[in-house]
Amino acid sequence: FNMEPVKLFISTNIIVEHKFLNGGILVGKDGKILKVLSKSETLVYRTYKDVEVIDVGDYVIMPGVIDSHVHVNEPGRTDWEGYETATKAAAAGGITTIVDMPLNSIPPTTTVQNFMTKIQAATGKTYVDVAFWGGVIPGNQDELIGLIKAGVVGFKCFMIESGVDEFPFVQPNDIEIAMKTLEKTNSVLAFHAEMNENTPVIGDPTVYETFLKSRPPSMELKAIATVIALAKRHPNVRTHIVHLSAAEALPLIVDAKKSGLNLTVETCHHYLNFKSEDIPNKATQYKCTPPIRDLKNQQILWEAVKHGILDMIVSDHSPCTPDLKELETGNFIRAWGGIASLQFGLSLFWTQLKNHGLSIFDINRYMTHMPAKLTGLHTHKGAIATNYDADFVIWDPHATILIEPSMIQHKNKLTPYMGKKLYGKVLKTVVRGQIVYEDGKQFNSPVGKLLINE
Ligand SMILES: NC(=O)N[C@H]1NC(=O)NC1=O
Ligand SMILES: [Zn+2]
Ligand SMILES: [Zn+2]
Structure with a gap:
């Protein structure tokens, strides 16, 4: 690689195109995907000493x-x-x-x-x-x-x-x-x-x-x-x-x-x-x-x-x-x-x-x-593939959420969905390799980028 891998996301359920992959996603310092890995490849990379491993078990990782x-x-x-x-x-x-x-x-x-x-x-x-x-x-x-x-x-x-x-x-x-x-x-x-x-x-x-x-x-x-x-x-x-x-x-x-x-x-x-x-x-x-x-x-x-x-x-x-x-x-x-x-x-x-x-x-x-x-962002966003931005949602499809005021981050909480119970709970959200949201924890820093000269 021309870039040192810094993070390795591992799951048995990574959505790559129209399939589930049991493997990993290697992310570089620039927040781009270096390589999508098979299960056996993850075993090699997880031994690298400077690579942070985020193994989420069977939770879904998707774009x-x-x-x-x-x-x-x-x-x-x-x-x-x-x-x-x-x-x-x-x-x-x-x-x-x-x-x-x-x-x-x-x-x-x-x-x-x-x-x-x-x-x-x-x-x-x-x-x-x-x-x-x-x-x-x-x-x-x-x-x-x-x-x-x-x-x-x-x-x-x-x-x-x-x-x-x-x-x-x-x-x-x-x-x-x-x-x-x-x-x-x-x-x-x-x-x-x-x-x-x-x-x-x-x-x-x-x-x-x-x-x-x-x-x-x-x-x-x-x-x-x-x-x-x-x-x-x-x-x-x-x-x-x-x-x-x-x-x-x-x-x-x-x-x-x-x-x-x-x-x-x-x-x-x-x-x-x-x-x-x-x-x-x-x-x-x-x-x-x-x-x-x-x-x-x-x-x-x-x-x-x-x-x-x-x-x-x-x-x-x-x-x-x-x-x-x-x-x-x-x-x-x-x-x-x-x-x-x-x-x-x-x-x-x-x-x-x-x-x-x-x-x-x-x-x-x-x-x-x-x-x-x-919106023309498909050249580098919206897929788990080499050179794409490492933008992921890691979620549990079986867990439920209840929409109630304390969980709503919108400035104004009024919504017709109030009180609804839904399937699918977001556990982590990753923007260009950085975890910006983690269930049960505070938000990390506002590392979002304005996409004005892509
Ligand atoms: N101005 C504005 O946001 N309008 C939006 N709201 C809505 O219900 N439809 C719209 O186009
Ligand atoms: Zn609108
Ligand atoms: Zn409109």
Whole structure:
């Protein structure tokens, strides 16, 4: 080796591609994987005197989860969520990289100068690696190339009110301008795909159904059809639909993919875990946009995950302070739309996936590899292989966790998952070879890196 090995992780259950390996992972001083070892090779290396051996028995070691859709909100709305608390939650949940959305912070990541402000705010505070999305808003097209050069992994835009004034939504002609700019790059344009249909709000605002009816599936269909039409005119631009909820839109997506369009689609844990029938009156912790729909919709989304029509599963962690959730009035229309869940994704997916014909290896596919590919991080993250970053989650698939306030690292603890018991307990989270989180102990130092010039 051209690098001295410094750590040797050993387990009988290391997830390497679509198999379990009984062996080890040798990590260098630079935090990269030097070599994936067979059982017999580990016997040799474990005798090396300067190698720290971390033998976790039969606990699973797999690539750390990559959550490509997180709203950190710092600076400007750090009381909603910040880099320290968000990345602690990520580390506690086995996530080794988050990708920060361009909005809810003030300033939003829509200019190079704003991006520098964000970088400054995040520096030195993160327990896991952090990459950044840039934003497309009306009129900022001249900033896009600069933002790419400065290190954003791609761009996100809204096709409907975003909820914050600093991040106005775009019209098809703004999208067209952005696509023309991005055509010459390898960047990706992601869409919050709902378009206004001026659906009236009819009924009691404390009843979930009132909110649900105000955001029908047709709003997603309209936006997705618009995205597809624009993408067909600019086929060199990678396009991505964030947080799909409406199952009715899946045929459109299947057709677009069949036609060869470079389109990916994500859904979120909340659309796969909840159904509108069960949401109590005034329970605004369930409010997000697009909304959580009924059981039938949820079942179709699971089928779409199973068949790879939906490419990845992310959190869309978007918390706020309790007052903005309107808990006292229980007004679904006025409450902030956004669900807090960053820490729970691995356990949520693991607990449900067996009921839907998926396997443990699909965690890596849907929650790590595909988000890495979307954000261009797949060249050095998301796999246990030579030269990849030594980003791991070490976890016990049989142990259970109970979601209750004292275990939640998010700044604001309100979450619709409160009280849930899930399978899958994170024991250690390793970022570039360093243990950043260990169950039952304090967090180690904030060694997370900002991924801005990878
Ligand atoms: N602004 C913001 O974070 N919005 C997010 N929240 C949500 O529920 N959907 C979103 O797009
Ligand atoms: Zn969104
Ligand atoms: Zn979002």
